[in-house]
Amino acid sequence: MTPLVRGLLVFGFAAAVIYPFLVPNYLVNIAMLMFFTAFIGQSWNISGGFAGQTSFGHAVFFGVGAYTSTILQVTHGWNAWLAWPASMAMGGAVGCMIAMLSFRAGLKGSYFALITLAFAEVFRILANSVGFTRGGLGMLIKADQRPENFQFKDSIWIYYLAFALCIVSLLIAWQLTRSRFGARLVAIRENEDAARALGIDVFTEKVKVLTLSGAMCAAGGTFYAQKYLYIDPSIAFGIDKSVEMLLVTMVGGAGTIFGPLIGSVALTFINEATRWVASAVPALKNVQPLSLIVYGIMLMLIVARLPDGLMSLFAAKVLGRKQRHA
Amino acid sequence: MVDPAxxxxxxxxxxxxGGIYVLVAVGLTLIYGVLHIINFAHGSLLMLAMYAVFFLWRLLGVDPYLALPIVIGGAFVFGFVLYRLLIGRFSHGKDxxxxxxxxxxxxxxxxxALLFFGGDTETIAVPYAGEIIQFGAAFLPLPKVVSFVAALVLCAVLGLFMARSDTGKAIRAVAKERQGAxxxxxxxxxxxxxxxxxxIGCLGAAACLLMPxxxxxxxxxxxxVLVAFTIVVLGGMGSFLGAAxxxxxxxxxxxxxxxxxxxQLGQxxxxxxxILILLFKPTGLFGSKA
Known part of the structure; x- marks a missing residue:
C-alpha cells in the first residue's frame, strides 16, 4: 500500500465520519443509502466478482434476510439485534442450498445467472402466497424508535451503521485478496478446469463463497427492513435489488475491493444528477426510469470497453499501474 | 374434485x-442455436413490440391482426440493426x-417504456374480443383461437423458410458449423x-397475436422472459421441436x-x-448433448 493510497483512505474515512455534521439531513440519508448499496454490492462482488459466479438473483438472500428478522420480531417477539444474526444464518443457509444444488448440477456462467433469477422468483411467489409472510400486503415492523430495537430517531446513527457495514465489507474483500481462500476463488474464476487440476476443490470453494455472500446480503436485508420498517415480496425478492447489486459492482469494478463502493458513489451521483435534470425539465415527471436508463447504458459501456470498471481508471491514475483484477 | 369440464x-x-409462447420461444431458441448467446432482452423486446401494436391501434386505428406484417417487418429490422450496432460487437467474448x-x-x-409510455396497463378493445367459440363442453374466446391458429401457421412458415430457402439453409449451416460455413x-x-x-420478428408476431x-x-x-427461458430450457436449448x-x-x-x-401461487x-430442468436434465427434452 503506497503512502498516497494510505493517505486517501485516512482522508476518506475522516471525511465520512464528520460528513453528517456538515450537511443537511437529506444528504446524510443519501450517503447512508450509498454506503448501504456499496455493502450489498460487495456481497454480490464476493461471489460474482472474486469468484466469477454471476448472479441475477441475489435478491433471494436480501429478501430471506429481511423476512427472517421481520418475522422473528413481528410474529415471535424477538429483539431486532438478536434477529440479525439469525437472518444472516438463514441467508447463508439459502446460499449454501442454492450453491449445492446448482454447482452439483454443474451450472456455470449464464445458466447459473438464470437459475438464481428463478430461485428469487420462486421465493417472491412463495412470499406472496404463504400465510406467515402476510402475502402481498407485506409486513410492518412496529415503530418504536429506540437503539435497543435497532431503530433510530436520529438518522445519524443509521448513517454510521451503514458506514460501518460498508467498512466491514471492505475488510472482508481485502481479506479475500490476501488469503488462500481468495486466491482459490480467483483461480476458479479465471479457469475452473485449471483450478481443479491444481487440486482445488472447486465445488466446495464455490459453495463456501455463496454461503458467505448470502449471509452478508441477508444482513443487508435486515438493515433495510429496520430502516424502512416495511417489507413486501417485490421489494424483498424483486429483480430490481438483484440488478442494483450487480450494477454497482460491474460499474465500479467486479473482483476489486473498492469496486462496489466506487460504483455506488457513481450511481448515487447519476441519481442526483438526473433528479436535478428532471426538476429543470418539467416534462420528465418520473426520475427513477431516467437514472435506470443511464445505469443500463453504463453497464453496456463498462462490459464492452472497461471490463474492470471505473476502478481500473482510478487505479491507473492513482496507483500508476493498470490493474487487472486487484 | 374439480369438474373434468x-x-x-x-x-x-x-x-x-401455448401457441403464442411457442412463437416467443422459437425466436429465443433460434438466437441461441445460431449465435450461442442467451438473449436476456427477449422479454423486453416483446414488450416494446406490444407497445408498437398498441400505438398502431390507438393512433392509427390499425387492427392488431392487420398490423402483423408491419410489426413483424419492423421488429425484424429493429433486431437486425440492434445486432449490427450493439450485440454483435460483444457476442463472441465470455458468455x-x-x-x-x-x-x-x-x-x-x-x-x-416507463418514461415515455407511463406505468399504466394498456389494452386494446377489439370489437370481436367478446366472441366465443364452443368447443365440446368448453367455451373459447375467438381472439385466442385466431391467435393460436395464426401462431401455428407462422411457425410452419418459419419452418418451411428454414428448410427450403437459401437463407434458411445458410442459417442452419452456421448453427451447425460456423467455420465450415x-x-x-x-x-x-x-x-x-x-x-x-x-x-425478434417472431416477437413482433407474438405481440400482434397477444394484444387482442x-x-x-x-x-x-x-x-x-422467465417463461420464454423455461420453455427453451425445457425443450432443449436450440431445438425447434423442443420450443414447440x-x-x-x-x-x-x-x-x-x-x-x-x-x-398467485400458480405462477x-x-x-x-x-429450476428442476436445469438441475436434473439441462439438455431438456430434445436438446443435443452440449
Missing amino acids: IILAGVLNGLLA ENILLITLGVSIVADNA RLVGIDVEKIFAISYGIG TFYVTPQSGYAF VGGFLIGVTESLGGLFLGE IGISLIF
Missing part, C-alpha cells in the same frame, strides 16, 4: 396460450458478458444479424397451475420447472 377448459386455454449486455438492453428498454462462402456475420432479426386478449405494461417484458412442445407444456402448466393453486410452476 373445467380441467378440459383449463387444458384448452393453456394450449391456446456472461453478452448476458450482461442484453441485461443492459432490457434495463434501458423497460425504463424507456465461412469456408464455403457464407457471410457469417450477416447470417447472425438475420437470425437475430428473425428471432392481453395487456401491456413496462413490466411485461420481465413477466415473459415446451411452449404447449408451459401454457398448460400455467393454466392448470392457476386453476389448482390460485392466481410458481414455471419457475420450479425451470
Whole structure:
C-alpha cells in the first residue's frame, strides 16, 4: 500500500465520519443509502466478482434476510439485534442450498445467472402466497424508535451503521485478496478446469463463497427492513435489488475491493444528477426510469470497453499501474 | 374434485396460450442455436413490440391482426440493426458478458417504456374480443383461437423458410458449423444479424397475436422472459421441436397451475420447472448433448 493510497483512505474515512455534521439531513440519508448499496454490492462482488459466479438473483438472500428478522420480531417477539444474526444464518443457509444444488448440477456462467433469477422468483411467489409472510400486503415492523430495537430517531446513527457495514465489507474483500481462500476463488474464476487440476476443490470453494455472500446480503436485508420498517415480496425478492447489486459492482469494478463502493458513489451521483435534470425539465415527471436508463447504458459501456470498471481508471491514475483484477 | 369440464377448459386455454409462447420461444431458441448467446432482452423486446401494436391501434386505428406484417417487418429490422450496432460487437467474448449486455438492453428498454409510455396497463378493445367459440363442453374466446391458429401457421412458415430457402439453409449451416460455413462462402456475420432479426420478428408476431386478449405494461417484458427461458430450457436449448412442445407444456402448466393453486401461487410452476430442468436434465427434452 503506497503512502498516497494510505493517505486517501485516512482522508476518506475522516471525511465520512464528520460528513453528517456538515450537511443537511437529506444528504446524510443519501450517503447512508450509498454506503448501504456499496455493502450489498460487495456481497454480490464476493461471489460474482472474486469468484466469477454471476448472479441475477441475489435478491433471494436480501429478501430471506429481511423476512427472517421481520418475522422473528413481528410474529415471535424477538429483539431486532438478536434477529440479525439469525437472518444472516438463514441467508447463508439459502446460499449454501442454492450453491449445492446448482454447482452439483454443474451450472456455470449464464445458466447459473438464470437459475438464481428463478430461485428469487420462486421465493417472491412463495412470499406472496404463504400465510406467515402476510402475502402481498407485506409486513410492518412496529415503530418504536429506540437503539435497543435497532431503530433510530436520529438518522445519524443509521448513517454510521451503514458506514460501518460498508467498512466491514471492505475488510472482508481485502481479506479475500490476501488469503488462500481468495486466491482459490480467483483461480476458479479465471479457469475452473485449471483450478481443479491444481487440486482445488472447486465445488466446495464455490459453495463456501455463496454461503458467505448470502449471509452478508441477508444482513443487508435486515438493515433495510429496520430502516424502512416495511417489507413486501417485490421489494424483498424483486429483480430490481438483484440488478442494483450487480450494477454497482460491474460499474465500479467486479473482483476489486473498492469496486462496489466506487460504483455506488457513481450511481448515487447519476441519481442526483438526473433528479436535478428532471426538476429543470418539467416534462420528465418520473426520475427513477431516467437514472435506470443511464445505469443500463453504463453497464453496456463498462462490459464492452472497461471490463474492470471505473476502478481500473482510478487505479491507473492513482496507483500508476493498470490493474487487472486487484 | 374439480369438474373434468373445467380441467378440459383449463387444458384448452393453456394450449391456446401455448401457441403464442411457442412463437416467443422459437425466436429465443433460434438466437441461441445460431449465435450461442442467451438473449436476456427477449422479454423486453416483446414488450416494446406490444407497445408498437398498441400505438398502431390507438393512433392509427390499425387492427392488431392487420398490423402483423408491419410489426413483424419492423421488429425484424429493429433486431437486425440492434445486432449490427450493439450485440454483435460483444457476442463472441465470455458468455456472461453478452448476458450482461442484453441485461443492459432490457434495463434501458423497460425504463424507456416507463418514461415515455407511463406505468399504466394498456389494452386494446377489439370489437370481436367478446366472441366465443364452443368447443365440446368448453367455451373459447375467438381472439385466442385466431391467435393460436395464426401462431401455428407462422411457425410452419418459419419452418418451411428454414428448410427450403437459401437463407434458411445458410442459417442452419452456421448453427451447425460456423467455420465450415465461412469456408464455403457464407457471410457469417450477416447470417447472425438475420437470425437475430428473425428471432425478434417472431416477437413482433407474438405481440400482434397477444394484444387482442392481453395487456401491456413496462413490466411485461420481465413477466415473459422467465417463461420464454423455461420453455427453451425445457425443450432443449436450440431445438425447434423442443420450443414447440415446451411452449404447449408451459401454457398448460400455467393454466392448470392457476386453476389448482390460485392466481398467485400458480405462477410458481414455471419457475420450479425451470429450476428442476436445469438441475436434473439441462439438455431438456430434445436438446443435443452440449
